[in-house]
Amino acid sequence: MFSSSAANRANRALIYSHTGSPSSVLRALTYPALPPPAPGTLNVRLRLAPINPADLNVIEGVYPSRPAPTAFPGQGEVLVGGNEGYAEVQALGAGLDGRGLSVGDWVLVTRQQAGTWRTAANVGADEVIRLERKGLSEVNAATLTVNPATAYLMLTSFVDLKPGDWIIQNGANSAVGQAVIHIARARGVKTLNFVRNRNNLDDTKRELTALGATQVLTYDALEDKRAVRAQVAEWTGGAPVRLALNCVSGPTTTALLPLLGQNAHVVTYGAMSRAPLAIPASAQIFRNLTAHGFWVSRWYLEHSVQEREALMKELVDLKIPEPVHEILTIGKEKKDKEAADSVKAAIDKMLAGESKKKVLLRLEEPDD
Amino acid sequence: MFSSSAANRANRALIYSHTGSPSSVLRALTYPALPPPAPGTLNVRLRLAPINPADLNVIEGVYPSRPAPTAFPGQGEVLVGGNEGYAEVQALGAGLDGRGLSVGDWVLVTRQQAGTWRTAANVGADEVIRLERKGLSEVNAATLTVNPATAYLMLTSFVDLKPGDWIIQNGANSAVGQAVIHIARARGVKTLNFVRNRNNLDDTKRELTALGATQVLTYDALEDKRAVRAQVAEWTGGAPVRLALNCVSGPTTTALLPLLGQNAHVVTYGAMSRAPLAIPASAQIFRNLTAHGFWVSRWYLEHSVQEREALMKELVDLKIPEPVHEILTIGKEKKDKEAADSVKAAIDKMLAGESKKKVLLRLEEPDD
Numbered sequence: 100m101f102s103s104s105a106a107n108r109a110n111r112a113l114i115y116s117h118t119g120s121p122s123s124v125l126r127a128l129t130y131p132a133l134p135p136p137a138p139g140t141l142n143v144r145l146r147l148a149p150i151n152p153a154d155l156n157v158i159e160g161v162y163p164s165r166p167a168p169t170a171f172p173g174q175g176e177v178l179v180g181g182n183e184g185y186a187e188v189q190a191l192g193a194g195l196d197g198r199g200l201s202v203g204d205w206v207l208v209t210r211q212q213a214g215t216w217r218t219a220a221n222v223g224a225d226e227v228i229r230l231e232r233k234g235l236s237e238v239n240a241a242t243l244t245v246n247p248a249t250a251y252l253m254l255t256s257f258v259d260l261k262p263g264d265w266i267i268q269n270g271a272n273s274a275v276g277q278a279v280i281h282i283a284r285a286r287g288v289k290t291l292n293f294v295r296n297r298n299n300l301d302d303t304k305r306e307l308t309a310l311g312a313t314q315v316l317t318y319d320a321l322e323d324k325r326a327v328r329a330q331v332a333e334w335t336g337g338a339p340v341r342l343a344l345n346c347v348s349g350p351t352t353t354a355l356l357p358l359l360g361q362n363a364h365v366v367t368y369g370a371m372s373r374a375p376l377a378i379p380a381s382a383q384i385f386r387n388l389t390a391h392g393f394w395v396s397r398w399y400l401e402h403s404v405q406e407r408e409a410l411m412k413e414l415v416d417l418k419i420p421e422p423v424h425e426i427l428t429i430g431k432e433k434k435d436k437e438a439a440d441s442v443k444a445a446i447d448k449m450l451a452g453e454s455k456k457k458v459l460l461r462l463e464e465p466d467d
Numbered sequence: 468m469f470s471s472s473a474a475n476r477a478n479r480a481l482i483y484s485h486t487g488s489p490s491s492v493l494r495a496l497t498y499p500a501l502p503p504p505a506p507g508t509l510n511v512r513l514r515l516a517p518i519n520p521a522d523l524n525v526i527e528g529v530y531p532s533r534p535a536p537t538a539f540p541g542q543g544e545v546l547v548g549g550n551e552g553y554a555e556v557q558a559l560g561a562g563l564d565g566r567g568l569s570v571g572d573w574v575l576v577t578r579q580q581a582g583t584w585r586t587a588a589n590v591g592a593d594e595v596i597r598l599e600r601k602g603l604s605e606v607n608a609a610t611l612t613v614n615p616a617t618a619y620l621m622l623t624s625f626v627d628l629k630p631g632d633w634i635i636q637n638g639a640n641s642a643v644g645q646a647v648i649h650i651a652r653a654r655g656v657k658t659l660n661f662v663r664n665r666n667n668l669d670d671t672k673r674e675l676t677a678l679g680a681t682q683v684l685t686y687d688a689l690e691d692k693r694a695v696r697a698q699v700a701e702w703t704g705g706a707p708v709r710l711a712l713n714c715v716s717g718p719t720t721t722a723l724l725p726l727l728g729q730n731a732h733v734v735t736y737g738a739m740s741r742a743p744l745a746i747p748a749s750a751q752i753f754r755n756l757t758a759h760g761f762w763v764s765r766w767y768l769e770h771s772v773q774e775r776e777a778l779m780k781e782l783v784d785l786k787i788p789e790p791v792h793e794i795l796t797i798g799k800e801k802k803d804k805e806a807a808d809s810v811k812a813a814i815d816k817m818l819a820g821e822s823k824k825k826v827l828l829r830l831e832e833p834d835d
Contacts, residue, residue, distance in 0.1 A: 163753040348748050370748035377745040380716050380738035383760025385531040390758040392751025 108132060108464040111435070112217030113442055114169075114177040118160025121450075122443045125158060125180065127435035129465050130171050133219050136192035140221050143206060147241040147426070148184025148215035150458045155446060157182070157212060164396055166212035179214025181460070185230070185240035189219070198224050205230040207244055209407050211396045216442075218464050228408045231415055238421045241459055247419045248410060249368060249395045250278035254288070257364040257391060258342040262287025265313070265335045267358060269293040270346035270371055272303055274422050274457065277310055279344060281419055284311030291331065291340070293318055293347075293355065310420070321354040331358050339363070349374030356382050368393045424457040431463040438465075476500060476832040479803070480585030481810055482537075482545040486528025489818075490811045493526065493548065495803035497833050498539050501587050504560035508589050511574060515609040515794070516552025516583035518826045523814060525550070525580060532764055534580035547582025549828070553598065553608035557587070566592050573598040575612055577775050579764045584810075586832050596776045599783055606789045609827055615787045616778060617736060617763045618646035622656070625732040625759060626710040630655025633681070633703045635726055637661040638714035638739055640671055642790050642825065645678055647712060649787055652679030659699065659708070661686055661715075661723065678788070689722040699726050707731070717742030724750050736761045792825040799831040806833075 109131060115124040136142045156162035158180060168176035188204045200206070206227040208215060213226065230240055254260065266283060270276050271292030283290045294303055296317040304315045314334055320327050331340070339360020345352050349372030356365065356378065365388065367376060382388040399407060427445050429438045445458050477499060483492040504510045524530040526548060536544035556572045568574070574595040576583060581594065598608055622628065634651060638644050639660030651658045660675055662668075664685040672683040682702055688695050699708070707728020713720050717740030724733065724746065733756065735744060750756040767775060795813050797806045813826050 163749075353743070367746075367748050367751045369752070375721070375745040375747045376751075377743040378735075378758060379743045380735050380760070381531075383735045383744075383758065384737075384762045385760070387760055387762070387765060389760075390746060390751065392748070392753075392755055392757075394752045394755070397755060 109466070110218040111429070111438060111462050111465045112171070112214070113180045113439065113460075113462075114171070114174070115158055115180065116177050118158060121155055121158045121446045125439060125443055125446075127429075127438040127442070128171060128174060128177070129435055130174075133221055136190050136221055138193040139195065140192045140223055141188055141195065141200065141227070142190040142219060142221050143186035143208070143227065144189045144219050145184055145186045145215055145217055145462070147237050148181045148460050148462075149242055149424075150181075150442075150446060150449065150460060151183060151245060152449070153245075154180060154182055155450065164211050166214050169214060179217055181215035181217075182212050183242065183245050184208070184215035184460075185237065185243075186215075186220075186227070195224050200224070200227075200229055205232055205235075205240055207240070207411065209244060209399045211399060216460055216462065218462050225404050228404060228411055230411060233415055235415055236421060238424055238426075238459060239419065242422055242424075242457070243411060243414050243419075244399075245395060246274040246422070247278045247282070247414045247417070248398070249393065250275050251282050251410065251414060251417070252395065252398055253344050253366050253368065253393050254279060254282055254286070254342075256393075257366055260286065260288050260342065263289070263338075265289045265291060265338065265340045266342040266344065267291045267293070267340055267355060268344040269318075269352060269355065270369065271307060271312065271315065273346055273369075275346060275368065277307070277422075278419055280307060280310045280312045282417055285417055289313040289335075291316065291334070291358075293321075293351070318351040318354075321351060324354075324357065328358060342366070344368070345376065347371045348376040350377070353377045353379070356388065359386070359388060362387045364389050364391060366391045366393050422457045423455065424459055425454075426459050426461050428461045429463060431465050433465070435465075438462075477834075478586040479797070479806060479830050479833045480539070480582070481548045481807065481828075481830075482539070482542070483526055483548065484545050486526060489523055489526045489814045493807060493811055493814075495797075495806035495810070496539060496542060496545070497803055498542075501589055504558050504589055506561040507563065508560045508591055509556055509563065509568065509595070510558040510587060510589050511554035511576070511595070512557050512587050513552055513554045513583055513585055513830070515605050516549045516828050516830075517610055517792075518549075518810075518814060518817065518828060519551060519613060520817070521613075522548060522550055523818065532579050534582050537582060547585050549583035549585075550580050551610065551613050552576070552583035552828075553605065553611075554583075554588075554595070563592050568592065568595075568597055573600055573603075573608055575608070575779065577612060577767050579767060584828055584830065586830050593772050596772060596779055598779060601783055603783055604789060606792055606794075606827060607787065610790055610792075610825070611779060611782050611787075612767075613763060614642040614790070615646045615650070615782050615785070616766070617761065618643050619650050619778065619782060619785070620763065620766055621712050621734050621736065621761050622647065622650055622654070622710075624761070625734055628654065628656050628710065631657070631706075633657045633659060633706065633708045634710040634712065635659045635661070635708055635723060636712040637686075637720060637723065638737065639675060639680065639683065641714055641737075643714060643736065644712075645675070645790075646787055648675060648678045648680045650785055653785055657681040657703075659684065659702070659726075661689075661719070686719040686722075689719060692722075692725065696726060710734070712736065713744065715739045716744040718745070721745045721747070724756065727754070727756060730755045732757050732759060734759045734761050790825045791823065792827055793822075794827045794829050796829040797831060799833050801833070803833075806830075
């Protein structure tokens with residue numbers, strides 16, 4: 100499957116043979132150029148790929164989905180890191196005439212855990228979706244499939260929201276939270292955003308408001324139950340709030356359930372508090388509250404290429420702002436050991452919580 | 468609206484003017500025979516009505532639905548106790564020719580909190596549904612709309628169960644739990660039933676098994692997580708369990724969630740533990756567990772007379788066993804004071820938890 104004569108450059112991937120702490124198991128591998136793609140497949144050049152927190156959980160072996168093993172010459176089967184990122188079509192196999200793909204197109208690999216931390220891969224035509232660029236930045240393209248998709252799908256899958264309707268979310272300053280604010284505003288939906296109290300609270304409120312947040316509150320406001328209900332009723336004009344998006348769980352989330360009206364839905368996509376969500380039976384029985392989970396990986400598994408492409412088209416049209424980020428370029432001159440050390444240093448910084456910036460990997464094709 | 472000349476017998480109702488402890492606020496009232504029914508309405512003779520636990524919460528004022536006030540001659544507006552029971556059609560108003568109702572028919576008043584603890588009422592034709600008797604006993608007829616309806620609707624509204632599928636329920640020895648076992652068996656659905664450990668556990672297991680329970684376990688079995696999962700997997704042959712019916716909530720309910728498979732639904736209709744249900748985010752996100760509430764009162768409000776009649780037809784055809792019960796007859800010769808005292812004594816016994824038997828009220832028309 101690999102041929103060193105098919106192109107004049109080599110490739111590089113960040114791989115691991117068994118799960119464990121990223122700094123102990125991750126290593127870089129230089130591998131030959133890909134052979135021409137088999138019928139029904141294409142070769143892609145992966146351009147930019149984020150290091151998402153879930154990617155680290157996958158490497159640690161504590162995430163429910165894992166990559167399929169990939170065979171590299173002389174390595175046997177290994178796992179390649181990375182789940183998200185954008186790629187460029189390099190070569191098309193036979194039989195893809197009707198597929199609407201051309202060399203140079205930007206594509207996303209929507210197969211979960213496809214191993215985006217590498218320079219080149221051969222993928223099935225059904226595993227990719229084509230991006231209409233429309234001025235999309237590389238950073239946007241590399242970060243569409245997880246956070247913006249999660250935000251968009253949670254806003255559209257559970258409640259038929261109309262312009263003027265309100266939703267509630269916690270963890271509103273997270274990447275998904277910010278995308279929720281942006282998308283909700285674009286759809287005329289008002290957002291009541293909860294964030295942690297913090298030193299720079301006024302800055303956070305200003306940033307979220309600039310992004311389109313209708314109101315921003317801290318969890319402290321939930322302590323005075325009557326006051327917060329009265330405040331919310333004043334803002335909403337008494338209209339029932341029917342959707343809450345939750346990435347925190349635990350007691351502060353239970354405390355915001357009384358702000359929801361009849362027939363509401365709370366959608367959990369995280370548990371930053373590391374506590375479960377306790378739901379009073381009365382809210383479920385007498386107010387018909389339904390509690391769902393959302394996992395974007397499941398959505399991709401359960402939806403067709405056409406549906407995935409339609410989603411990406413929506414997200415591109417929504418012109419979601421780039422996340423605050425830094426790009427880690429792994430230069431072509433680096434040896435595999437240096438390359439791996441650079442990535443591991445960035446991961447250690449992430450795990451230590453030292454930076455709020457999203458790190459995106461730009462792997463250069465190594466000097467052969 | 469009332470006329471003492473329209474019939475030669477008086478009526479009696481159990482009423483209260485303000486909410487509070489049943490033994491302090493409940494009283495009996497003798498009232499005249501009803502006038503002939505206005506167009507579109509009918510007069511019914513209420514024959515047998517249970518005293519359900521929720522009825523006491525309604526009188527206490529701690530239940531989310533309340534009866535509409537009824538005016539009685541010389542009493543002004545008062546509230547009448549009772550939500551369930553069967554009645555017989557006594558007289559039809561004009562304009563009901565196509566409605567399929569005849570004098571002598573058995574009907575159920577499906578308007579919530581209609582005040583079934585009285586001998587006669589005038590009701591709108593849309594508030595009643597006609598029962599096909601088919602050998603139905605009076606006790607069955609009087610107890611169809613709450614517990615069997617709850618059991619049937621929870622089994623059919625959330626998951627499309629096929630014969631051979633398994634469900635889990637807790638509080639399996641409750642009236643709803645027993646109806647669940649009966650209905651599930653009739654549909655070929657297997658039940659894994661949790662009950663409290665108790666002195667007569669073997670008797671309980673034998674009774675539930677006779678009713679059709681596939682397996683009966685106590686909550687103690689949940690303490691050894693691996694063992695109970697292995698046991699359930701053995702029984703189900705590894706097929707995913709996709710529905711759990713919950714009237715207990717609290718920690719034992721959280722502990723049974725791992726027994727559910729992917730895409731399962733937990734439906735809460737009670738909280739006998741008086742604790743909320745804590746749901747781990749991982750179960751919602753990665754196993755797509757959805758948590759619903761169910762309240763049969765809401766179902767009646769949201770469904771048409773035709774749908775309610777179709778439900779009752781199903782329940783009659785299912786030949787659900789009578790609940791263990793005793794009938795409290797309030798004889799015609801009793802004065803109102805004595806009548807009220809008899810009912811209050813039965814309620815006090817219920818509240819003290821002294822009897823597991825459902826008490827059904829048979830109010831006789833008092834000597835005028």
